[in-house]
Amino acid sequence: MAVLAPSSGFLPSIRLNNFEGPLDVLLHLIRSQKIDIFDIPISTITSQYLAILDAHEQLNLEVAGDYLVMASTLTQLKSRMLLPRPDLDEEGNEIDPRNELVSQLIAYEQYRALAEELDELPRTGRDVFTRPVFPEAAGVQRPLPEADLEALLLAFRRVLARIGGEIRHHILADTMSVREQMGVVLDRLRQGSMQLDELLRDQPGKEALVTTVLALLELWRQRLVLIMQQSLYDSIIILPNGEAHA
Amino acid sequence: MPEQRLAYQIEALILAADTPLSVRKLCTLCASEQEHVIRALRMLEQHYANRGIRLRQVAGGWQFHTAAEHAELVRGLWQTQPPKLSRAVLETLAIIAYRQPTTRSEIEALRGVKTSSSVISTLLERGWIKVLGRKEVPGRPHLFGTTPQFLSDFGLNSLQDLPDTAQLLSEEEIKQIVRANSEDTPDEQA
Numbered sequence: 001m002a003v004l005a006p007s008s009g010f011l012p013s014i015r016l017n018n019f020e021g022p023l024d025v026l027l028h029l030i031r032s033q034k035i036d037i038f039d040i041p042i043s044t045i046t047s048q049y050l051a052i053l054d055a056h057e058q059l060n061l062e063v064a065g066d067y068l069v070m071a072s073t074l075t076q077l078k079s080r081m082l083l084p085r086p087d088l089d090e091e092g093n094e095i096d097p098r099n100e101l102v103s104q105l106i107a108y109e110q111y112r113a114l115a116e117e118l119d120e121l122p123r124t125g126r127d128v129f130t131r132p133v134f135p136e137a138a139g140v141q142r143p144l145p146e147a148d149l150e151a152l153l154l155a156f157r158r159v160l161a162r163i164g165g166e167i168r169h170h171i172l173a174d175t176m177s178v179r180e181q182m183g184v185v186l187d188r189l190r191q192g193s194m195q196l197d198e199l200l201r202d203q204p205g206k207e208a209l210v211t212t213v214l215a216l217l218e219l220w221r222q223r224l225v226l227i228m229q230q231s232l233y234d235s236i237i238i239l240p241n242g243e244a245h246a
Numbered sequence: 247m248p249e250q251r252l253a254y255q256i257e258a259l260i261l262a263a264d265t266p267l268s269v270r271k272l273c274t275l276c277a278s279e280q281e282h283v284i285r286a287l288r289m290l291e292q293h294y295a296n297r298g299i300r301l302r303q304v305a306g307g308w309q310f311h312t313a314a315e316h317a318e319l320v321r322g323l324w325q326t327q328p329p330k331l332s333r334a335v336l337e338t339l340a341i342i343a344y345r346q347p348t349t350r351s352e353i354e355a356l357r358g359v360k361t362s363s364s365v366i367s368t369l370l371e372r373g374w375i376k377v378l379g380r381k382e383v384p385g386r387p388h389l390f391g392t393t394p395q396f397l398s399d400f401g402l403n404s405l406q407d408l409p410d411t412a413q414l415l416s417e418e419e420i421k422q423i424v425r426a427n428s429e430d431t432p433d434e435q436a
């Protein structure tokens with residue numbers, strides 16, 4: 001095949017941003033040039049791959065390592081292909097040094113294709129829609145009485161949604177003290193149990209909300225309070241932990 | 247006709263329910279035999295086959311949804327468009343779906359790149375994956391698996407309905423194929 005000249009000049013320039021890592025780039029090189037994946041011309045592919053890397057002076061630091069590891073794997077393979085092969089399997093046959101890389105490429109190619117198929121499935125909220133709101137279900141009692149961290153976080157998100165808050169991507173300066181708020185929460189619990197909604201209702205603003213929830217989590221971790229939920233979507237109840245005081 | 251009446255009852259229940267209704271639940275609610283309920287469901291499914299809303303079985307239950315061919319029209323109801331999923335998110339989701347329970351390092355080994363935390367947290371926030379536990383190896387990494395929400399959002403009744411599950415090759419099968427093929431091919435003229 002004439003296209004297999006060991007240069008990358010004929011390849012349309014490749015932007016690594018469009019790829020999901022070294023395996024993706026190699027598969028592109030192999031498939032776009034109709035190379036037999038079971039007989040990869042390692043030296044050609046290596047120079048093409050290195051040329052692509054060279055063209056990107058600034059590699060995204062997060063992925064640079066993965067691309068460079070592949071570069072060294074390829075370079076090593078290239079030299080092993082030139083040497084007589086000492087590697088034999090149990091039956092005394094020579095082991096092709098490329099086998100491992102080829103297996104990796106085939107495995108990745110499978111999942112890459114499956115990812116595309118998943119994306120093509122009719123997706124709820126994108127292609128098909130179901131009734132999103134069920135006001136009539138609000139009063140329904142449901143079993144599932146386990147309050148866990150996820151339930152707590154969900155409840156917190158609901159409260160945030162109600163006050164129009166959005167905490168993601170905000171880094172808060174620590175002007176309110178979690179430790180101080182732990183004291184406030186414990187103080188309010190001295191009269192007995194209280195609902196999470198109740199506790200969060202009169203917090204002035206997002207920062208106070210976040211601090212209170214952090215304080216609550218910390219109290220929970222230290223087993224100073226108990227957190228209970230009777231059923232799914234039910235209100236979450238906070239109790240002072242009697243044992244801890246005893 | 248009692249058969250038709252059962253179908254209408256089921257139709258009403260499915261419309262009013264906020265989660266997909268299982269056949270078992272429908273049997274209890276309608277005080278009817280499983281085979282009658284299933285027959286009624288098939289009848290309804292057929293009735294809705296060419297309508298603007300469809301009846302489907304997802305995550306083990308039955309549910310109404312709008313037909314996919316009206317997707318664009320329906321999206322016009324809202325100003326925001328559903329976000330596109332990045333390839334990193336989709337590939338990670340595919341690996342978790344087909345290989346669960348799986349760890350982050352297995353995902354990274356398969357994709358050949360590091361998995362950024364934002365990919366995992368996107369999938370967790372969507373409610374498509376969850377932590378099933380920890381693998382008892384050094385570092386005790388999280389084991390990830392998909393959720394019923396994943397099945398329901400992708401219109402799947404169970405994990406067996408994932409596309410091409412049967413064709414998926416295991417690592418061992420891939421190795422065998424590669425070995426067999428490398429014996430056939432002549433050595434590269436390096």
